Amino acid sequence: MSIARGDNRALQIAAYALAGTISLAFLYPYWWMLVSAFRATKAIMAAPIRLWPETLDFSIFAEIAQIGGVPLWRYIANSFAITGLSTVLGVTITALGAYALTRMPKLPGFATLRTVFLVAIMYPYMLLVIPVYLVMYKLGLLGSYAGIILFLALGPIQFFLFEQFFRKIPAEVIEAAIIDGASEAQILFRVILPMAAPVTATVALITFLLNWAQWFPIMVISKTPDTYTLPVALLAMNTELGANFQGIMALAVITTLPVAVLFLLAQKRVMEGMAAGAVKG
């Protein structure tokens, strides 16, 4: 290379300084949230940027054990149940649907269904409040867990990831199975789905992360806070007058921690999956 050694070294230090500063700026809100959850509101007002709490006081978690008349554990249980079940349901339904649509795109109605799905995901869904409310009302699902879980089941990235995977399966694989006398059900369950195990894991992870963060449909479909998940409870708490700042930060920590841990454990799969799912769109 024509660049002198010294220049290269200086350039490298500058690159590290820049990337380091940006990363710390991105991580700082998490640190501030965490520290604030352990500090009394008065102490934060006096010194907002203290990097470590004065005392390690966990009493705030006892203080927010009830939020809006509902126990905190219920919001946590709701979050895990609604996110978990909508993920299992969504992955199963999307895998079957995407498989049929990519394997037999020319069957009557299949192209139309795909187009309807693609248009539906473009609709600004925050504007569907009243219609979704009406639909849930007509189906008798208003205020029910079933309504929330069914509404959260489908999503664009999940569909694109499966579609992309099924399109890449060589035709010979299926032809060989047909020659061996396998039925279509056998082809799907014995040949295709075992091959799809890695992409299924990726889709499940991403669906879990995305559905954990959902709040608006849950708020609309719920009749009472009994079916709220953590983000919805956090929003309700944040909207109250005379907000309990320390409590809000503690609840934000609880809302963030499970998905942050899950992401860090599976970061490669999540980042590659999200990039791949987007590229198809």
Added chain:
Amino acid sequence: MIETLDVVWRHRIFYLFVLPFAVLTILFGLWPILLSIQVSFTASATALRPNPTYVGFANYLVVLSDPAFLASLTKTFLYTALSVVANLAFALGVAVLLDSALLTRGNLFFRLAIFLPVVTPDVAGYVVWRWLFDRSFGAINAMLEMIGAPAFAGLTSARTAMASLLIAELWHHAGFYMIIFLANLSMRDKALEEAAHVDGATAWQRWRYVILPQLKPALIINTVYALIQFLKTFTVVVVMTKGGPNEATNFVSYYAYQLFDQGRYGEATAMATILFAIVILISLTFYRIADREVAA
């Protein structure tokens, strides 16, 4: 007809596979959209009754001649344009930085730090940002004070509220655009750069004429995604500003949502339909332009 039925019957197993997907798409995708469009043609007071009064395009006329809606639309476009440019420029810059040979060690840490907000529930992230900007609790003004810089009004002033939302949203979304650029960068043909280098091209020329043209797929995908994303901006407004101060951040989706709250269903759904049309039109136009560019 008989033939079609025969085809369907012979492939009934595929219809069985697709059935749950089709049911959910129709129940929670198609039906609400059609209901929403239907409501937009009815008088608000009767919209939710079994036999609503149809008023033709009256709601659309009311919306389109409402100066507050037009102001909201202008703000939405301005915010979208600024956000798309800021997010893509930032994400591209960071992606190029992280892709360079200068940062081999610690690269994963940087990627994780910038991507973590993408999977952080947006409500939680924006709640934290709301308080970071606060004048009495917030860390941002405390830091500015420490270095002797003037205070940042943040969410309390109409002049800085939009910038504050943009910063919080960039924190939440930029990591996503970054990984698309990184994926594209890792697929590029590095031999071309070697050749340009041998031919005496400067670092800038190699970047501008060799690398950047190869990033066109990522640029197109990110632009379309970001356009759709920011035209629909909603959660950050609900959490941080409620459209204020002084309507400065009252973007179209939040404005329509407020109309819902006031029971003005007809106008709200007319507004929703207009925004939907704009989102589809802009994305299709952009795809078409991109197609022509690629073909040329």
